[in-house]
Amino acid sequence: MSNEFIGKGLSRLEGPLKVTGKARYSAEFPLKGICYAVLVGSAISAGRVRSINTSKAEKTAGVIKIITHENRPPLSSPGDRLSGSANSEKRLPLQDAEINYAGQYIALVIAETLQSAQHAAELIEVNYDKQPTVLGLKNKNIDRFPAKSQMGEIAKSRGDAKAEYGKAEVKLESKYTTEAQNHNQMEPHASTAIWDGDKLTVYDASQYPAGVRNGLAKMFNIPLENVRVVSHFVGGGFGGKGNMWQHVPLAALAARVARRPVKIVLSRKQMFNNVGNRSETEQRIAIGANKDGTLKAIIHEGVSDTAMKDDFVEQFTISTPMLYACPNVDVAQELVRVNKILPTYMRAPGEATGVWVIESALDELAHAINMDPIELRMKNYAHQDPEKERPFSSKALDKCYQIGAEKFGWSKRYKSPGTNKRGGKLIGLGMATATRGAKRFGAKASARLNADGSFLFRSSTPEQGTGSITVMTQIGADCMGVPLNKVTFEHGDTNFAAAPVAAGSATVSSVGNAVWGAGKAIQKELAEKLIAEKKSPFFGASKDQIEFKDGAITCSAKTKSKLDYASALKVLGQKSLDAKFDTDPFEKGQDHSTHGFGAHFAEVEVDPDLAIVSVKRFLSAVTCGRVMNEKTCKAQVQGGVIWGISQALMESTIFDERSGRVLNRGLDEYHIPVNADIPEIEVHLVPEEEKHLGALGAKGVGEIGIAGVPAAIANAIFNATGKRIRRLPIRIEDILLS
Ligand code: MOS
Numbered sequence: 001m002s003n004e005f006i007g008k009g010l011s012r013l014e015g016p017l018k019v020t021g022k023a024r025y026s027a028e029f030p031l032k033g034i035c036y037a038v039l040v041g042s043a044i045s046a047g048r049v050r051s052i053n054t055s056k057a058e059k060t061a062g063v064i065k066i067i068t069h070e071n072r073p074p075l076s077s078p079g080d081r082l083s084g085s086a087n088s089e090k091r092l093p094l095q096d097a098e099i100n101y102a103g104q105y106i107a108l109v110i111a112e113t114l115q116s117a118q119h120a121a122e123l124i125e126v127n128y129d130k131q132p133t134v135l136g137l138k139n140k141n142i143d144r145f146p147a148k149s150q151m152g153e154i155a156k157s158r159g160d161a162k163a164e165y166g167k168a169e170v171k172l173e174s175k176y177t178t179e180a181q182n183h184n185q186m187e188p189h190a191s192t193a194i195w196d197g198d199k200l201t202v203y204d205a206s207q208y209p210a211g212v213r214n215g216l217a218k219m220f221n222i223p224l225e226n227v228r229v230v231s232h233f234v235g236g237g238f239g240g241k242g243n244m245w246q247h248v249p250l251a252a253l254a255a256r257v258a259r260r261p262v263k264i265v266l267s268r269k270q271m272f273n274n275v276g277n278r279s280e281t282e283q284r285i286a287i288g289a290n291k292d293g294t295l296k297a298i299i300h301e302g303v304s305d306t307a308m309k310d311d312f313v314e315q316f317t318i319s320t321p322m323l324y325a326c327p328n329v330d331v332a333q334e335l336v337r338v339n340k341i342l343p344t345y346m347r348a349p350g351e352a353t354g355v356w357v358i359e360s361a362l363d364e365l366a367h368a369i370n371m372d373p374i375e376l377r378m379k380n381y382a383h384q385d386p387e388k389e390r391p392f393s394s395k396a397l398d399k400c401y402q403i404g405a406e407k408f409g410w411s412k413r414y415k416s417p418g419t420n421k422r423g424g425k426l427i428g429l430g431m432a433t434a435t436r437g438a439k440r441f442g443a444k445a446s447a448r449l450n451a452d453g454s455f456l457f458r459s460s461t462p463e464q465g466t467g468s469i470t471v472m473t474q475i476g477a478d479c480m481g482v483p484l485n486k487v488t489f490e491h492g493d494t495n496f497a498a499a500p501v502a503a504g505s506a507t508v509s510s511v512g513n514a515v516w517g518a519g520k521a522i523q524k525e526l527a528e529k530l531i532a533e534k535k536s537p538f539f540g541a542s543k544d545q546i547e548f549k550d551g552a553i554t555c556s557a558k559t560k561s562k563l564d565y566a567s568a569l570k571v572l573g574q575k576s577l578d579a580k581f582d583t584d585p586f587e588k589g590q591d592h593s594t595h596g597f598g599a600h601f602a603e604v605e606v607d608p609d610l611a612i613v614s615v616k617r618f619l620s621a622v623t624c625g626r627v628m629n630e631k632t633c634k635a636q637v638q639g640g641v642i643w644g645i646s647q648a649l650m651e652s653t654i655f656d657e658r659s660g661r662v663l664n665r666g667l668d669e670y671h672i673p674v675n676a677d678i679p680e681i682e683v684h685l686v687p688e689e690e691k692h693l694g695a696l697g698a699k700g701v702g703e704i705g706i707a708g709v710p711a712a713i714a715n716a717i718f719n720a721t722g723k724r725i726r727r728l729p730i731r732i733e734d735i736l737l738s
Pocket of ligand 1 (some may be wrong): 207237238239240242247345346347348349502503504
């Protein structure tokens, strides 16, 4: 494989577009005759709209139309959200009077200006039949029911964990809780819809344009080819924009009613109410081990919350059976229905909440048996996948521990908690393992060779800030053996070959493989044509004699001749050449398990009187197969770590038990870190050879960055203070009062 650009730490190619404001986001397309829609949310969290009076609102200057469940045009079902349609909630918006969560849309105001629409929205009078709010995992009156798999995979139990736990020399059992979180991307959710006859175009902030297209076609009963969804640039996704939330079909509905382009941008408050968040979880873990650290049994179970009408499972047990070589593992999850919007995927869904529990519990075990936490992990190292009983496609986790420990100075950690002091502060070091399934989804891409010898690759995948454009261009250039400036990657438009949801840290392994495959398909077709064309210097040669190297086409049977891509096209009398590639999903029937791994190391300083925690140092050593771009790859890990620190110490969406409303719905009250809260994050990309997940040898990286980070911090806090905190976020009072 040519290796000119892949791996290099190139800066983002779209950087100049972004810093000069030329990169257009979905609410930034200037359109003639555009009008604005504002969505009105329910004041209650459970019950029905008894009556809704829009007459005052309709008299507001500039109001074009107000839509409620009483006058709305019908929508059809978009089908299941895992069936290729990106739809989220099953219940369609504005179709009936039922209310299941606070802020749920009950009306939509279309007006000439945003201000008119906002003002009119205030004047709508609503009477409700109110039911009590059902909320909270602590509420023992709510029925719990067994959770089924969310993403087609479910953690599997093995052996007899209960019996073996009972017999174990060392037993540790505890409860952990995590609170709800909201994605809060910098760019809010936004959709601009335009109808031209029965053709619909939507500019949407989406990680999954192809899925939005699919869902909208079904909801409006129009052929798929009549829908175009454009998501060139997305200002952060993190899973929250992986589904289509209700403002998207409502923008299209409004545009149809108004017969004009309509733009909807969610307010920051609506970013808390009307798009999915991370479920709350309550987890119990029990670990049985020998005194020498050999794991004998792990029991990991618990409950998370979901919506009244839809199931979402935050799969916090997903990593437990595969992470360590323990013969007896029991995992089980339950759900409870509450008056909240449907929860959803959020960066490392499952791992972010679950790995922190198992990695905290292992730290507790290490302390109990007076063993180094890394030694304990190595003692129970899973050389093959103990859950699926097959080899890992690649796993350099041992190197991550080793390199991470060495670079971080792990040997300087004080064994006895609460004994390391510096400048009056308590110092603690902690570590945790990171893991995340490495996936490959089905993905399509196209390639075109132009007359000037340049290449155009296309895919509907958006650029959501991860560096996809840059990486796809690097892949295209190396595939063709040409300089970077000969390759263009066009993206984020369903007019292009369909990409899967840009999620699951799988865009490189999915779309990247499709781009590579499309480039190879161009070469294959060129070779076939060049040996069949009489005017070609390679006429009559066999296919395997044709070689593509460094942008030149040669033939071992005709060594005197050499063509570049432009002259090859000329010889063939063609202006361009097109090819496509379709990558299969990597799943059933595989004989290897594919996972990314890593080790996180944190140093915290804790004020002994005030219990203020600050993270002083952070280091991650991760493996992700072949690195596509060193700079964007490290940036992915750093971003994940920042969120992990935030998850550990700050973030929580607080719901009012009585009204069901989010109390801290704004970036002023929903705590997130600022630069001063985040130390320099050192990332080491540990080399690893991945031979199974695809031609590129790449696994995903984004989400390993967050999985396990809260455990590394909680473990460091224990090392600093001797206090084991088992709820996230870890608050000052948790440390002071424990
Ligand atoms: Mo991610 S939660 O798979 O966008």
